[in-house]
Amino acid sequence: xxxxxxxxxxxxxxxxxxxxxxxxxxxxxxxxxxxxxxxxxxxxxxxxxxxxxxxxxxxxxxxxxxxxxxxxxxxxxxxxxxxxxxxxxxxxxxxxxxxxxxxxxxxxxxxxxxxxxxxxxxxxxxxxxxxxxxxxxxxxxxxxxxxxxxxxxxxxxxxxxxxxxxxxxxxxxxxxxxxxxxxxxxxxxxxxxxxxxxxxxxxxxxxxxxxxxxxxxxxxxxxxxxxxxxxxxxxxxxxxxxxxxxxxxxxxxxxxxxxxxxxxxxxxxxxxxxxxxxxxxxxxxxxxxxxxxxxxxxxxxxxx
Amino acid sequence: xxxxxxxxxxxxxxxxxxxxxxxxxxxxxxxxxxxxxxxxxxxxxxxxxxxxxxxxxxxxxxxxxxxxxxxxxxxxxxxxxxxxxxxxxxxxxxxxxxxxxxxxxxxxxxxxxxxxxxxxxxxxxxxxxxxxxxxxxxxxxxxxxxxxxxxxxxxxxxxxxxxxxxxxxxxxxxxxxxxxxxxxxxxxxxxxxxxxxxxxxxxxxxxxxxxxxxxxxxxxxxxxxxxxxxxxxxxxxxxxxxxxxxxxxxxxxxxxxxxxxxxxxxxxxxxxxxxxxxxxxxxxxxxxxxxxxxxxxxxxxxxxxxxxxxx
Numbered sequence: 001x002x003x004x005x006x007x008x009x010x011x012x013x014x015x016x017x018x019x020x021x022x023x024x025x026x027x028x029x030x031x032x033x034x035x036x037x038x039x040x041x042x043x044x045x046x047x048x049x050x051x052x053x054x055x056x057x058x059x060x061x062x063x064x065x066x067x068x069x070x071x072x073x074x075x076x077x078x079x080x081x082x083x084x085x086x087x088x089x090x091x092x093x094x095x096x097x098x099x100x101x102x103x104x105x106x107x108x109x110x111x112x113x114x115x116x117x118x119x120x121x122x123x124x125x126x127x128x129x130x131x132x133x134x135x136x137x138x139x140x141x142x143x144x145x146x147x148x149x150x151x152x153x154x155x156x157x158x159x160x161x162x163x164x165x166x167x168x169x170x171x172x173x174x175x176x177x178x179x180x181x182x183x184x185x186x187x188x189x190x191x192x193x194x195x196x197x198x199x200x201x202x203x204x205x206x207x208x209x210x211x212x213x214x215x216x217x218x219x220x221x222x223x224x225x226x227x228x229x230x231x232x233x234x235x236x237x238x239x240x241x242x243x244x245x246x247x248x249x250x251x252x253x254x255x256x257x258x259x260x261x262x263x264x265x266x267x268x269x270x271x272x273x274x275x276x277x278x279x280x281x282x283x284x285x286x287x288x289x290x291x292x293x294x295x296x297x298x299x300x301x302x303x304x
Numbered sequence: 305x306x307x308x309x310x311x312x313x314x315x316x317x318x319x320x321x322x323x324x325x326x327x328x329x330x331x332x333x334x335x336x337x338x339x340x341x342x343x344x345x346x347x348x349x350x351x352x353x354x355x356x357x358x359x360x361x362x363x364x365x366x367x368x369x370x371x372x373x374x375x376x377x378x379x380x381x382x383x384x385x386x387x388x389x390x391x392x393x394x395x396x397x398x399x400x401x402x403x404x405x406x407x408x409x410x411x412x413x414x415x416x417x418x419x420x421x422x423x424x425x426x427x428x429x430x431x432x433x434x435x436x437x438x439x440x441x442x443x444x445x446x447x448x449x450x451x452x453x454x455x456x457x458x459x460x461x462x463x464x465x466x467x468x469x470x471x472x473x474x475x476x477x478x479x480x481x482x483x484x485x486x487x488x489x490x491x492x493x494x495x496x497x498x499x500x501x502x503x504x505x506x507x508x509x510x511x512x513x514x515x516x517x518x519x520x521x522x523x524x525x526x527x528x529x530x531x532x533x534x535x536x537x538x539x540x541x542x543x544x545x546x547x548x549x550x551x552x553x554x555x556x557x558x559x560x561x562x563x564x565x566x567x568x569x570x571x572x573x574x575x576x577x578x579x580x581x582x583x584x585x586x587x588x589x590x591x592x593x594x595x596x597x598x599x600x601x602x603x604x605x606x607x608x609x610x611x612x613x614x615x
Contacts, residue, residue, distance in 0.1 A: 148554050155585055158585050161332055258448070280444045284440065
């Protein structure tokens with residue numbers, strides 16, 4: 001079978017707007033232009049970008065070993081040498097927050113990766129083939145989503161035992177249904193669109209239809225969901241760490257910093273203020289990024 | 305419609321119970337040792353008894369059915385640390401969490417409705433930007449951090465509110481509201497933010513509808529149009545989100561309750577995490593999830609009354 005017929009499906013003049021490499025490049029260029037116009041997206045990108053740089057450069061920026069106690073400097077209030085003060089073991093809070101950014105971003109990245117890799121195939125299977133396996137999987141997704149997210153993550157993580165790996169697995173599992181539902185919806189929508197029908201009727205196989213036509217056209221909401229899921233993952237990780245289920249000490253995680261600073265709330269409030277601020281700013285960055293991307297990628301919402 | 309929705313809930317409930325049951329499989333090492341706690345190795349009689357009780361030598365489906373039979377009969381196992389039946393502890397603590405969640409939801413609605421209406425009606429103005437910024441902040445700030453900040457400010461420094469504790473509403477309802485105010489606010493802020501965003505966008509959608517234009521054209525005042533025509537229709541999706549929020553509130557109550565020492569299901573669960581009390585974690589998860597599903601079912605039924613088009 002000649003593959004050129006699929007390159008430009010010509011059934012009744014129906015064209016896939018994203019089906020050709022040229023169209024894809026045009027879309028990328030347009031995305032770049034729109035990104036610059038959305039204030040929210042710029043703010044989000046800036047915050048997330050700064051965090052990534054901080055996390056990557058943590059050993060250079062905060063050279064002092066964040067896990068090393070220095071009891072002669074314990075519980076110092078913010079000063080020039082320790083802008084965010086020190087904790088009960090004399091460790092620099094700013095340094096620990098910068099190192100904590102690594103933990104948060106890595107946990108969020110891997111957890112959302114698990115959700116994505118678990119959810120998208122389930123959504124595609126049930127949306128494209130609509131068979132029995134698909135509907136059983138979707139019922140399972142309903143069941144997972146019936147649990148409050150934090151509760152299920154805590155239940156899984158506390159069963160597996162404390163630790164950062166288990167926290168990532170727990171957060172990742174909880175996020176699977178979001179991506180499954182989203183990608184199922186997109187596949188269902190696109191499956192009935194003219195250009196996909198045209199591609200199927202010219203004899204394109206399911207792999208080709210999925211990778212060439214459905215994926216490029218349905219990827220936008222998934223990208224938005226990745227950004228918002230990162231925000232959720234960071235909040236959940238903080239909650240898990242706060243109840244002792246996340247990163248184990250001396251690994252600096254913002255949630256566990258809040259937990260260990262909690263008893264010193266009255267004499268050293270900075271222990272409770274700065275790590276929480278870090279969580280809020282990071283989450284804010286991902287929410288802005290998600291909102292901005294949604295405005296750009298979903299033209300129906302433009303101007304809202 | 306109500307009956308169909310009821311029928312649809314059954315497979316979700318069954319799968320949910322399977323998920324909670326399968327937590328047992330995730331327990332590292334011997335599940336019996338995991339369930340009996342670190343002291344189990346000494347007490348071989350108890351280990352053997354639990355092993356036969358849980359039918360651990362039987363295939364998984366048989367184990368699951370045996371477990372499910374116990375659960376349906378109200379036997380949720382015994383706590384490792386207190387040796388008490390978990391069902392009893394959950395039953396006494398569930399009303400507290402329910403009260404806290406209802407309080408939080410009330411606060412969330414009181415914040416969200418005016419804010420959402422303001423943002424939609426004054427769209428694009430400074431009001432809208434302020435309301436939207438507040439709601440994004442509400443989403444980004446972790447509830448438990450807000451709780452800590454409030455304790456520092458309102459309880460420790462200003463001494464306006466009690467820092468922690470709980471008074472039963474049967475003794476002194478006013479004090480209950482006072483004690484639960486900070487926990488409910490910390491818990492409700494995220495829901496308030498979600499609800500504000502939801503209300504704003506659904507109101508904006510409704511405001512474009514023809515019947516709103518008609519109402520305006522026939523000379524109704526702006527406020528009347530909003531209250532009688534726009535808001536009524538915009539509230540329909542709002543109610544769904546309200547139901548979903550309750551799930552978030554129950555989940556969030558875990559940490560909030562343990563910070564404010566509120567004796568609900570949440571603090572019971574957090575204590576169970578620290579003592580590695582697996583039966584309590586498993587049963588608590590199941591019960592909270594069950595409540596959330598039933599509440600959402602209730603919301604869907606209510607939905608039919610709110611919007612005759614659906615029923």
